[in-house]
Amino acid sequence: MNKKLWGGRFKKKPDTDFFKFQKSINYDYKLAQYDVLHSLIHIDVLKKAGILNKTETNKLIKALNEVDEEIKQEINKKKFKAFKNSEDIHTEIQNRVEKKVGLVAYKLHTLRSRNDQIVFDEKYYCLEKSLDIRELLLNLRETLVKLVKHHKGQKIIGYTHTQRAQVVLFQEYIFAFNHMFAKDYERLQKFSENLQIYIGAGALIGFFSKKAYNEAADKVIGKLEWKYKPLVNSLHNVSDRDFIIELLSILSILQMHLSRMAEDFILYSTKEFNFLDLPEEFCTGSSLLPHKKNPDFLELVRGNTGRIYGNLVSILTIMKGLPLTYNRDMQLDKEPLFSSVEIIEEELKIMARFIKGIDLKIESIDNALKDKTLYATKLVKWFVMKQKISFKKAHNIVGKLTMLAEEKKGDFAKIPSEKLKGLHPKLDEDIINKIMRPK
Ligand code: ARG
Numbered sequence: 001m002n003k004k005l006w007g008g009r010f011k012k013k014p015d016t017d018f019f020k021f022q023k024s025i026n027y028d029y030k031l032a033q034y035d036v037l038h039s040l041i042h043i044d045v046l047k048k049a050g051i052l053n054k055t056e057t058n059k060l061i062k063a064l065n066e067v068d069e070e071i072k073q074e075i076n077k078k079k080f081k082a083f084k085n086s087e088d089i090h091t092e093i094q095n096r097v098e099k100k101v102g103l104v105a106y107k108l109h110t111l112r113s114r115n116d117q118i119v120f121d122e123k124y125y126c127l128e129k130s131l132d133i134r135e136l137l138l139n140l141r142e143t144l145v146k147l148v149k150h151h152k153g154q155k156i157i158g159y160t161h162t163q164r165a166q167v168v169l170f171q172e173y174i175f176a177f178n179h180m181f182a183k184d185y186e187r188l189q190k191f192s193e194n195l196q197i198y199i200g201a202g203a204l205i206g207f208f209s210k211k212a213y214n215e216a217a218d219k220v221i222g223k224l225e226w227k228y229k230p231l232v233n234s235l236h237n238v239s240d241r242d243f244i245i246e247l248l249s250i251l252s253i254l255q256m257h258l259s260r261m262a263e264d265f266i267l268y269s270t271k272e273f274n275f276l277d278l279p280e281e282f283c284t285g286s287s288l289l290p291h292k293k294n295p296d297f298l299e300l301v302r303g304n305t306g307r308i309y310g311n312l313v314s315i316l317t318i319m320k321g322l323p324l325t326y327n328r329d330m331q332l333d334k335e336p337l338f339s340s341v342e343i344i345e346e347e348l349k350i351m352a353r354f355i356k357g358i359d360l361k362i363e364s365i366d367n368a369l370k371d372k373t374l375y376a377t378k379l380v381k382w383f384v385m386k387q388k389i390s391f392k393k394a395h396n397i398v399g400k401l402t403m404l405a406e407e408k409k410g411d412f413a414k415i416p417s418e419k420l421k422g423l424h425p426k427l428d429e430d431i432i433n434k435i436m437r438p439k
Pocket of ligand 1: 024028088114115118328330331332
C-alpha cells in the first residue's frame, strides 16, 4: 500500500521536490470513475487469460466498486485525500484496492500501462462532458425562447459596425444567438459520435488480443453506452490527444458566442443604449460609487474567453513536436481540459438563470425607434418601387437627405422643402413622415 507503480530499477529515492512536481493526483482524481472502468475491463481480460481465478476476480471487482464509491463520496464532500506516494489517480486506485484486498491487488496492473489508462479515462471524460454540455445548451436555448415569447412583436434597433442600421424584431435578434448555440450543440454531437474510445494499447503496444479487450469492454460497459470501436493502432492511441484539442476548439467557439452575447447585453444595459435591465442578482455594486450596478457576470464571461482560448493554445503547444508515442508532457493536458469544461459548464448554468431575469426597457427602446435614419432604406425602397428610379440613384438621394438632416442636428422637419424638392420632385415632409417611422 501507499506505493509507486515503479521503482525496482532505481537505487535512489526520488527527490522530494521533484516527486511533488511530477504528481498529477491533485487534478487527475477527477478521472477516478473512468479509471475504475478501465480496471474492470482489464480484469475481465486477465481472467480469460488465466491470470486471475474466479475468487481473485470477484475480490478485485468488489474492491474496485467500493473504491469507486468512496472516491465519489469524498469528491462530493470535497474531502478527497490521496496516499502520500500516489503520484496519479491510477496509483491511488491501485493503492486503495491493495489496502482492501492485500496482495491480490498486485495482479491488477498485469501487463497494462498508465499510458493506455489515461487516454481511455480522458476520452470517457470528454464523452460524458460533451453530453452534459449539450444538455446545458438545450436549457439555455429554451430560456432564450421563453425570453422572446414575453416580448413577441417587440422591435429593437439592429446594428452593424455598432452603428444604428435597421429595425429588427427582438426575437430575430435573440434567435441569432440561439442559432449559434444550436451549431455548438451540433458540433458537440458530432464530436461525441466520432470519438473512438479504445482500450488495450499497453505502454505503446498491448499484450492481450484486441478481441479479448473488445469482448471485455462490451461485457463491462455494454454496447449502447460506449461509442466503442475496436483498437486500430495502439501507437496512435497512446499518442493521441487530438480529441482534447477538438473538444477545446468546440468550446472555444461556444465561448466566443457567449462572449459576444455578454458584450451585447453589457452595451445594451448602459445608459447610453438603455435597452436592457439586467437582473440584480447577477450584478455587483461599487465600493466607492454608490449608484453603480455593474454587469460583473457578463464581464467575467467575456473575460473567461482569454482562459478558454489560452487552454486550447496551451494543449496545441504541448503537443507540437512531441515524438511518438507517449511523453510525460502529455500529463499537462488535463488542467486546461478540466478548466475549459468547468468554466463552460458554470457559465451555461448561470447564463440560463441570468437570461430569465432580463427585462426590456420598452419605453426607451420605442423612443429610440423614432430615429428616422433607421428607416432610410425603407425610403430608398419607396423610391425604387413607387418612383421607379434606380437603386443607385435612390441610395444617393437618401444619403443626401441624411446629410441635410445632420446639418439640422438630425431634425428632418427643419430641412427646407425646396431642398427636399431639389433632391427629388416627389420628396416632401409628408412622405418622410409616412415612410421614416416605426410601423
Ligand atoms: N499522469 C500521467 C499522465 O497524465 C499518466 C500516464 C503516465 N505514464 C507514464 N509512463 N508515466 O499522462
